[in-house]
Amino acid sequence: MIYDALIAPFVDYGFMRRALIACFALALGGGPIGTFLVLRRMSLMGDAMSHAILPGAAIGFLIAGLSLWTMSIGGLIAGLAVAFLAGIISRVTALREDASLAGFYLISLALGVLIVSTQGSNIDLLHVLFGTILSVTDDALILVASIATLSIVTLALIYRPLVIECFDPAFLRATTGGGTVWHFIFLVLVVVNLVAGFQALGTLMALGLMMLPAAAARFWAGAVWSLAALSTTLAFLSGFAGLLLSYNFNLPSGPSIILTAGLVYVASILLGTRDSVRTRYFPRAHFHD
């Protein structure tokens, strides 16, 4: 019974196995990156960036149809362009980075929807916006897995400056003469992981598997490494549970996965061991010496 509900779909169907592996790879890269997005208060910037990918993917689609590689490269170029432009504008003008990013991503998103809707069918638009995790190809799996590997290795390399830049940016500037380079490397990682996620979950929900588990982990874990490990675990479990929901109740897979992650997030807000609603309103007695 339990086997039928939880295991059998993955044993019986190749597309379910592929989807599960894609979720695993996305969780490996997205967990730590989402953790840093939350710690750097960049959640909404991540959201903006995920929308900015759309026109690039759309142009890729125009050139070669539903091709994994052209759409990914297009999305990558568009995402990086918006991230760098926003970063540069905020450093040379008075506009703050969040405002300049919002400006660019709105232009980018409108352009993307325009391209897809004038040149393709609505089915194509849905495909780009919401992804197709149940029809992940071998190529897409290799791409997603490669991006996960690249992300983890790069994060390991820039871990120290990244942590210092979150915790005490002035110290990093004074001791190493700059934090901008680490910031941009991190932005590149965010964009690359969003491109990986959009293959499976679409541009609108790619961020979900990165952001929701990381935000949920904040209510349980108290160190950077444990936050990253927990958000990876939660992301994978959300993917697993979401796929089963989608299979057993015949629901669209992307929203099922993200809603599962959302459920974990809400439960963590309410029940987490750190600064959650529960600890706020039902505190344990404080220490008496």
Next chain:
Amino acid sequence: MKPVPPLSVADLTVAYDRVPAVHHLTGSFAPGSLTAIIGPNGAGKSTLLKAIAGLVPLSEGRIDGANGNIAYLPQLAEIDRSFPITVIDAVSLGLWREVGLFRAITGEHVKRARAALTAVGLGGFEGRQVGALSAGQLQRALFARLMLQDAGLILLDEPFAAVDERTSADLMQLVEGWHREGRTVIAVLHDLERVRESFPETLLMAREPVAWGATANVLTPENLRRARYVSDAWGDAA
């Protein structure tokens, strides 16, 4: 600690939006000297420290002898106190020049970090979260980090501004210790009593240097009145 070169500034001007904050400053800090920088608000004291630390571009003039071997404590630390990091990890950031991106933090390093924490009176706080420290305890932790940086030139911008009397007395002892070890220490201060008591040299500035030398010769009523006057005159012009 590496030997400390003399630190000299020559005709230094630093301007924000063309309004000079430090204006034609010339002079030098002897190796191993302990100098207080005092002056009214807006006199360019913090800007001078930032210029020495290499954090603001110079509009004119030169700074010599300020390369690399510097530890700088800003006035308002931009520290994110909600960041999940333990006290010993935060203090170990002071080892950056030794360990950089990849080198391991050895047992020897950990021992030094613990010793620094004990020296600032935070022994036993290693595993606490930084967010749980009080303002005074955080300032002590930042002093421990300065100790690990092991720099020949130490710049302190109002190090005692937000801490109580006992903490500032403890921290002042550390500063005097650094002075005895032959490090050059420059501190921006407002407490003239403390300057008279503990700092052999003083630079009194109001954008331009008003007086620079032995503290007793600098802190005269006449000089202090002039500093106020110069500052007010600039305020009217700008």
